[in-house]
Every structure is written in C-alpha cells, then in structure tokens.
Amino acid sequence: MVSEMEQLLGLGNIQVERLIPGLQYVEGREYRYILNNSSGLFPEFFKKVIRYVNPPIAQNGGVVVEGCEIVIPSGGTFSGYFL
Numbered sequence: 076m077v078s079e080m081e082q083l084l085g086l087g088n089i090q091v092e093r094l095i096p097g098l099q100y101v102e103g104r105e106y107r108y109i110l111n112n113s114s115g116l117f118p119e120f121f122k123k124v125i126r127y128v129n130p131p132i133a134q135n136g137g138v139v140v141e142g143c144e145i146v147i148p149s150g151g152t153f154s155g156y157f158l
Contacts, residue, residue: 096141096155107132108145108153120154133158 081088097106109132111120125131125138132138141155 093143095145096143096157105158106141107156107158109156111152111154117154124154124156132156 077088097108109124111117121140125133136158138156138158141157143155145153145155147153
C-alpha cells in the first residue's frame with residue numbers, strides 16, 4: 076500500500092527504518108562513533124570532538140555529523156560522524 080506522502084513525492088517506497096551508517100561500505104567515506112557520556116548539549120560535545128581529540132579524528136578534510144545516535148543499556152550514547 077502506498078502512503079499519501081509516497082504518492083505525493085512520487086519517489087516510491089519511503090524507508091521507515093534507517094540502516095546504521097557504516098554498516099554498508101561507501102567508497103571514500105569512513106564512519107566513527109564516539110561515546111558521549113556527558114550530560115552537556117550536543118554542540119558543545121561536537122566542538123570538543125573536533126578541537127581536543129588528539130590525534131585529530133580527520134587527518135585531512137573534515138568531520139560531519141551523521142545524525143545517528145546509538146543508545147546503549149548503560150545510558151551512554153554513541154554519536155555518529157563521517158570523515
């Protein structure tokens with residue numbers, strides 16, 4: 076059954092469940108997940124990741140937020156990035 080949104084967009088079936096980035100190989104893209112145990116805001120955590128991790132995560136180019144967070148039973152969160 077085609078949903079109203081799928082019909083309006085005309086793009087076919089809209090994926091409901093997102094695959095975890097990095098499970099499938101994408102040429103030229105490297106994924107990293109960093110454990111965020113702090114209770115601070117995400118922008119502050121991201122600044123720490125790109126400024127204070129030594130050696131830097133990205134040796135050249137940049138680091139982009141993937142928009143994927145994996146919550147583990149202990150309450151920690153792994154935030155996804157790609158290089």
